[in-house]
Amino acid sequence: MKLLRLGTSGFGGLRGYFRFDPNRLTVVVDDNERGKSTMLAAVAAALYGLGDDRRSHRLMTPLERWRPWDGSSYDVEIEVECEGARYTISRDFDRCTVGIRDGAGHDVAAEFRDGKEEYPVGQKLLGLDAAPPAAFLALLAPRLRAREPLAIALAAAVVAIAVLPFVPAGVPLLIVALLVALFGWLRKPD
Amino acid sequence: LIWAGVIAASAACYGLKLAGISLPQSWLQDARLQRTIPLIPIALLAALVATQTFSTGRHLVLDVRAAALAVAIIAVLLRAPFLVVVAAAAATAALLRLI
Numbered sequence: 157m158k159l160l161r162l163g164t165s166g167f168g169g170l171r172g173y174f175r176f177d178p179n180r181l182t183v184v185v186d187d188n189e190r191g192k193s194t195m196l197a198a199v200a201a202a203l204y205g206l207g208d209d210r211r212s213h214r215l216m217t218p219l220e221r222w223r224p225w226d227g228s229s230y231d232v233e234i235e236v237e238c239e240g241a242r243y244t245i246s247r248d249f250d251r252c253t254v255g256i257r258d259g260a261g262h263d264v265a266a267e268f269r270d271g272k273e274e275y276p277v278g279q280k281l282l283g284l285d286a287a288p289p290a291a292f293l294a295l296l297a298p299r300l301r302a303r304e305p306l307a308i309a310l311a312a313a314v315v316a317i318a319v320l321p322f323v324p325a326g327v328p329l330l331i332v333a334l335l336v337a338l339f340g341w342l343r344k345p346d
Numbered sequence: 347l348i349w350a351g352v353i354a355a356s357a358a359c360y361g362l363k364l365a366g367i368s369l370p371q372s373w374l375q376d377a378r379l380q381r382t383i384p385l386i387p388i389a390l391l392a393a394l395v396a397t398q399t400f401s402t403g404r405h406l407v408l409d410v411r412a413a414a415l416a417v418a419i420i421a422v423l424l425r426a427p428f429l430v431v432v433a434a435a436a437a438t439a440a441l442l443r444l445i
Contacts, residue, residue, distance in 0.1 A: 208403060252405050283439030286414035289398040290435030293415065296391040297422040305388050312389035313396035320401050329393050336389035340382025 159199060160242070161235035166224030167201070168194040178237055197222060202234040202245050205254065219249060308336060410442040 158178040164170055170191040176182050184192050201222065208219040224230050233246040242259035256265040300306045315335060316328040323331070373379060399415045400406055414435040421431040 251407070252402055283410075283414065283436035283441075283443070286399075286411045286418075286439035287432050287436045289395045289411065289415055290418035290421075290432045291428070292391050292394045292398070293418050293422060294428045294431040296388065296395065299384075299388050299391075305385070308385055309388050309392035312392040316393035316396045317400055317406065320397055321404055321406060323404075325404065328397055329390060332389050332393040333386055336385050337382055340385045341378055343381075 157236050157238040159234060159236055162195065162199060162202070162232070163234075164198055164232040166226070166228035166230050167198045167232050168222045169225050170194045170198060171224070171228065194222070198232045199234060201249075202232045202247055205247065206249060222249075308339075312336060410439045413442055414439040 159176050160178055161173075161175055163173040168191065174195070184195065186192055201218070206218040206222065208217045222230075230249040231247060232249075233244065235242060235244045237243075243264070244255075244257045246255045246257075247253070254265065255263065258264045296309065300309055312332045312335075316332050319331055320328045395415070399411045400408065417438040418431050418435040421434045426434070
């Protein structure tokens with residue numbers, strides 16, 4: 157596989173657009189702390205994504221590590237040549253999206269997405285990711301006949317969404333459970 | 347190391363079950379507890395619906411799952427059976443992605 161092009165509007169301290177000649181050797185030379193390693197990390201991130209699992213990265217996950225210093229948008233795009241075909245891989249780390257196009261500009265992401273690191277596209281195509289919330293809703297609905305449970309459900313949903321970006325997976329539910337237990341315990345008897 | 351974890355987790359699960367059935371009756375009769383307990387599944391289910399619909403990992407996203415949830419809500423309001431609600435939501439998401 158040969159790297160043809162690398163572009164980023166923000167990746168660590170790196171920003172810009174770089175071309176590589178596939179038929180020549182590329183030597184990257186610059187002072188310390190100018191972003192040579194960041195450039196390598198950007199290529200790796202474009203190919204493999206960035207982990208955001210706090211269980212395996214306790215201090216700082218790769219996703220946090222390369223967040224742009226100046227708060228600009230966080231993405232990387234590379235173009236590679238592989239077995240005679242060209243692919244453009246774009247990843248937006250703010251939105252957690254990845255796009256893969258072939259030389260003719262067709263979206264070929266589906267061919268590549270599988271395994272536990274990537275989004276399960278097959279499941280998405282069947283709409284199966286929308287099934288669990290609907291199932292939970294169907295279980296919840298019979299309990300919402302009165303006004304108070306409905307208010308509690310709405311409040312719980314809002315709280316869970318509000319804290320979700322700031323805490324590890326699963327913690328929003330714990331917070332909601334604690335808050336509702338506290339509410340039930342402290343409120344006045346009817 | 348893995349086996350130590352498995353055994354510890356098994357013991358913890360067993361202890362939790364045991365704690366549940368060894369609670370004193372007087373606690374369970376407590377009026378405040380009896381009012382509080384039914385609220386917890388409501389809040390948890392609502393939070394699950396919200397997080398699974400509007401997030402991917404730790405990112406908030408608005409995608410076809412929101413439309414699927416809207417369809418599920420309509421199905422629930424029409425008193426549709428459980429499987430119909432789930433199938434309608436999944437079909438909505440699948441169809442919207444096809445377009």
